[in-house]
Each structure stands twice: as structure tokens, then as C-alpha cells.
Amino acid sequence: MPGQPMRARAAQVMLAVEQGQSLSQCLPPALKRLPENERPALQALCFGTCRWFFRLDGELQQRLRKPLKPLDRVIHQLMLVALFQLRHSQQASYAVLNETVEACRAMNRPHLTGLVNGVLRAAAREGEPPPQNQSVSFSHPPWMVEKLRHNWPDDWQAILDTNNTQAPMTLRVNARRFDRDQYLELLAGVGIQASATAFAPHGIQLATPVPVDRLPYFADGAVSVQDEAAQLCITLLDLAPGQRVLDACAAPGGKTCAILEACKGLAGVIAIDESADRLPRIEENLARLDLDATVQQADAANTDQWWDGQLFDRILLDVPCSATGVIRRHPDIKLLRRESDIVPLAGIQLALLNALWRTLKPGGRLVYATCSVFPQENHRIIRRFLKQTAEAALLEADALWGHDTGAGRQLLPVPHSHDGFFYAVLENRSNEREL
Ligand SMILES: C[S@@+](CC[C@H](N)C(=O)[O-])C[C@H]1O[C@@H](n2cnc3c(N)ncnc32)[C@H](O)[C@@H]1O
CATH class of the missing domain: 3.40.50.150 (Vaccinia Virus protein VP39)
Structure with missing residues (x-):
């Protein structure tokens, strides 16, 4: 659907995930329909909304007097995407509100624009309510919180917190082409900050993720991305x-x-x-x-x-x-x-x-x-x-x-x-x- 607002696209991807598709199945086709420069934004919205889903959903359920009809579930997802932006992005709240209401209209749900506007306006004004339980506060499904607590009585909170962070980008240097120090120098030469991994002998961790085409000789097989x-x-x-x-x-x-x-x-x-x-x-x-x-x-x-x-x-x-x-x-x-x-x-x-x-x-x-x-x-x-x-x-x-x-x-x-x-x-x- 050309010209569809970004949030509407993100809401549709989230609906597909909720219905059982993985992001690696449903996100690439959605990304392909966008110009290259807009793809990172859609990716960030979908990853972020999944990461914080249980926390955002806990808040949204508290704010909705009754759940939306099953056929309007995509608007529930749209509000989650907007809440993700309110809670975890630098976007001005008025822009999030206006553009989400526009997306709701573009998704042929003009009758729900009032509700969307009301819920998000309250969310922006009041801030995040205190989480009602640990599934919401750690943003994981209840069974996973319980199982981790049971399996890792000393570590479960750290595991849950770490799961909510962004993973570093790590490379494996192809030992047939370069040794690790040589490749670290190449990276420094193109202004990419990186350091040797502590345990893997060919590993390099980047200070910030970069697109692979910025990595020296990536296409020629100098390195691979691998944790x-x-x-x-x-x-x-x-x-x-x-x-x-x-x-x-x-x-x-x-x-x-x-x-x-x-x-x-x-x-x-x-x-x-x-x-x-x-x-x-x-x-x-x-x-x-x-x-x-x-x-x-x-x-x-x-x-x-x-x-x-x-x-x-x-x-x-x-x-x-x-x-x-x-x-x-x-x-x-x-x-x-x-x-x-x-x-x-x-x-x-x-x-x-x-x-x-x-x-x-x-x-x-x-x-x-x-x-x-x-x-x-x-x-x-x-x-x-x-x-x-x-x-x-x-x-x-x-x-x-x-x-x-x-x-x-x-x-x-x-x-x-x-x-x-x-x-x-x-x-x-x-x-x-x-x-
Ligand atoms: C954890 S992934 C492997 C990742 C891979 N070793 C790597 O490092 O790139 C597990 C893989 O097992 C495959 N798989 C699942 N059941 C299998 C089976 N019975 N026989 C062979 N492969 C299977 C899946 O298709 C999946 O690609």
C-alpha cells in the first residue's frame, strides 16, 4: 500500500507477530515496500514495540475501558506503537498523537480516531502508570518471568533486564584473511570504534552497530556478523x-x-x-x-x-x-x-x-x-x-x-x-x- 503512514505499517507487522509470524518473516516484505531511507525507522518501531510489548500492553489495557473488537485489533497495535514512541523515543508527543490519529484514519477506522486521541493524550499527559505486576514491569510474558525466576533464582532479574537492552554488534574475523589486530586497525582507519572480545579469539565488538557495507572488505569475506x-x-x-x-x-x-x-x-x-x-x-x-x-x-x-x-x-x-x-x-x-x-x-x-x-x-x-x-x-x-x-x-x-x-x-x-x-x-x- 503506497503512501501508507509508517505507524500503520508498524501496526500491521505487530498484528502479524501477534498472530504467530516472526519478525524475520513479516518485516522484510514490509521493509521492501518502503524507500531505503525509511526502512530503519520501521524496523526500529517494530523491534522496539516487540521489546516493550508486555509493558506497553499493560499500560494500554489499563487505559482502555473495554478491549477493541477483534476486527479492530490492528488499532490496538497502532496504539502500542504510539505508546512505544511516547515512552522510548525523542519524538514530540503532539507529533506522535497527530500522526497516530492520521494513521488510524488511513486504516479506515475513522470511528476510532476519538478513542485513539483520548487514550494517547492521557498517556502523554499522565506519564507511565506504575506497572501492575512483574510481567509488565520486566516486559516479558508471565510464564517466562516465572520460569526464569525458578531456574535462575540469583540471576533472573539481570537476565530480564538484559533482554530489554539492545545487543551489541559483534564480528568474527575470517582468520584466513586477517588477524584480529589487523582488522581492528582497518576499522579504526574508517572511524569505526571497536574492541577485541574477551573470550572468542577472532571476535570484535563494535561500540555502535553499523551497516555491514561500512565494514572494510565485508563483501570479500573479511568478517561475518556473529555473537x-x-x-x-x-x-x-x-x-x-x-x-x-x-x-x-x-x-x-x-x-x-x-x-x-x-x-x-x-x-x-x-x-x-x-x-x-x-x-x-x-x-x-x-x-x-x-x-x-x-x-x-x-x-x-x-x-x-x-x-x-x-x-x-x-x-x-x-x-x-x-x-x-x-x-x-x-x-x-x-x-x-x-x-x-x-x-x-x-x-x-x-x-x-x-x-x-x-x-x-x-x-x-x-x-x-x-x-x-x-x-x-x-x-x-x-x-x-x-x-x-x-x-x-x-x-x-x-x-x-x-x-x-x-x-x-x-x-x-x-x-x-x-x-x-x-x-x-x-x-x-x-x-x-x-x-
Ligand atoms: C539454532 S539454528 C542453527 C544456527 C546455525 N548453526 C548457525 O550458527 O548459523 C537451528 C537450525 O536447526 C534446523 N533444524 C531443526 N530441526 C532439524 C532437524 N531435525 N534436522 C536438521 N536441522 C534441523 C532449523 O531449520 C535451524 O536452521
Whole structure:
């Protein structure tokens, strides 16, 4: 719809998220319809409204005498977008009010302009009311607040607060092209402030995010955007030339590429992903970085579908998970994830681990990874697996990062630093003759 007000577009994206689409599904088509210079504004409105959704919605529900009709739900979203601007932007409140009322009219709801105007005028005049509960004050769904409090009695508030901040932009320097100090110099040369990450050997954190086309030699594969926690898989895999490596849940290929950059002369890297839609992203990343892997679409758990029977020296199993460690980067997770998702996810994770274990060489190493902060998807999976798999041994990660859970290391998201992540390193201690 050409000429539609920005807030109306944001409200429609928010409605799609509320109906179950992720921002990465519904935002790109909306952005494409806008001139390039207007895209960051729409993106900021949608990300910000998702991030603060539960807090903004708590306020809006308090201000509305009765909920809008289901068919007018998009106007509820429009008011959330406006409240986001009132509470979290520098926009003058009169401009927010006028433009939101205009957007309401443009969305063919002239009968609701009075209500929108009244609600927002009161919100601007009175300021934010005290939050009625912790879901509203921390701006997370009630079940997530409860679960985090239960799982992390000392850290839950810090996790929730960190989730509401913006994640830093972190790069992984392609070790085949530059060493980290050289690339830091290149960045300084173009006026981009950055520093080395504390734990990942090829990581660089930028002081402020920049578009990737400002990064020296990005298109030529000098660097990739990847959080520091995600980069740590390389150290844990302990790669060496001649190894056969499987990346079992590979798309979009961030870790596949990190593996190939980190070690020349691997005997081969197989990158599998179940999602046909996400597979091209692996190919694009490999092409930009000029790296080779065998990319295959398959359900990794169904080894008959894809495995040629040759055992792997190294397996990276970066399982599908709740993604609750990366809420800063994907604030729509707060709206999309349900408490009832966790048990089925844990079932899938354990099934993948059991299936892929059979493809690991004796003496080989499997790194299990999630970007979740829930023990049900992390150390409890590893405990269950170790109980039922006599030949699996847990290797202690000799690491300065994260918490030792006794069955893997848990990183919680840290402000101005890495995301939430979990790693466990398992070694196959079975004797070759037993196989
Ligand atoms: C956490 S993401 C992987 C991120 C990736 N390792 C990276 O660093 O770029 C999990 C991936 O698992 C894939 N997946 C889910 N179930 C799978 C299965 N049974 N077999 C293979 N891939 C699967 C999803 O499509 C998704 O791309």
C-alpha cells in the first residue's frame, strides 16, 4: 500500500507477530515496500514495540475501558506503537498523537480516531502508570518471568533486564584473511570504534552497530556478523586437519563458516538443515567467504535419509531451541514462544543427540549447543543423555566464560557483551571393535 503512514505499517507487522509470524518473516516484505531511507525507522518501531510489548500492553489495557473488537485489533497495535514512541523515543508527543490519529484514519477506522486521541493524550499527559505486576514491569510474558525466576533464582532479574537492552554488534574475523589486530586497525582507519572480545579469539565488538557495507572488505569475506557466544563453538570443537566434520543443524551457516575458517585441511564438512527455506543462506555465506562444504537438506535425526555410514571426528549439534538466550536480538520471541513449546523442544533435542551420537567416531567429539537459558533444553538434556549412554563422557570445558552446570556450561546474556548460550562437549569413549 503506497503512501501508507509508517505507524500503520508498524501496526500491521505487530498484528502479524501477534498472530504467530516472526519478525524475520513479516518485516522484510514490509521493509521492501518502503524507500531505503525509511526502512530503519520501521524496523526500529517494530523491534522496539516487540521489546516493550508486555509493558506497553499493560499500560494500554489499563487505559482502555473495554478491549477493541477483534476486527479492530490492528488499532490496538497502532496504539502500542504510539505508546512505544511516547515512552522510548525523542519524538514530540503532539507529533506522535497527530500522526497516530492520521494513521488510524488511513486504516479506515475513522470511528476510532476519538478513542485513539483520548487514550494517547492521557498517556502523554499522565506519564507511565506504575506497572501492575512483574510481567509488565520486566516486559516479558508471565510464564517466562516465572520460569526464569525458578531456574535462575540469583540471576533472573539481570537476565530480564538484559533482554530489554539492545545487543551489541559483534564480528568474527575470517582468520584466513586477517588477524584480529589487523582488522581492528582497518576499522579504526574508517572511524569505526571497536574492541577485541574477551573470550572468542577472532571476535570484535563494535561500540555502535553499523551497516555491514561500512565494514572494510565485508563483501570479500573479511568478517561475518556473529555473537561472541556463538563463536565459542570453535574452541570447543578442537579442530585439526584431516577431520570429517558434521554441522547437523547448520542454517544459516554461521558456525559452518566459522569451522571452515578456523581450520584448513579438514577432510570435509557436511552441513545439514531440515529447512529448505534456510538452506540458501548457508550457500550464500559460504560463497561470500569463499569456503566449501557439502550442504544437504535433511532431518538430521533420520540418518537413513542422508548419512553414508562414514563416521565423523567432530559433530556440532546446534539444536533448534526456545532461543531465550537471544531475546535481545529477536524480541518477538517474547510474543511467539509458549511455555508449552519447551517440553516438545526438549524431546526433539534429545532425539537429535541420540541419533547423531551413532555417527560419531570412537574418540570423536560432539559439541551440543543451544541459544537457550532454560536447563530443560540444556544441562538436563545432557544429564539424561549421559545416564542412558555409557560410552559418552562429558569433557570439562576449560573456560573462563559462563557457569559450570555440572553437565555443560551456561552463558547468560550480558549487557554490552555476549548472548545467552549453552555448550556441552561429549566424547565417544567406545572402543572401535565394539561398533
Ligand atoms: C539454532 S539454528 C542453527 C544456527 C546455525 N548453526 C548457525 O550458527 O548459523 C537451528 C537450525 O536447526 C534446523 N533444524 C531443526 N530441526 C532439524 C532437524 N531435525 N534436522 C536438521 N536441522 C534441523 C532449523 O531449520 C535451524 O536452521
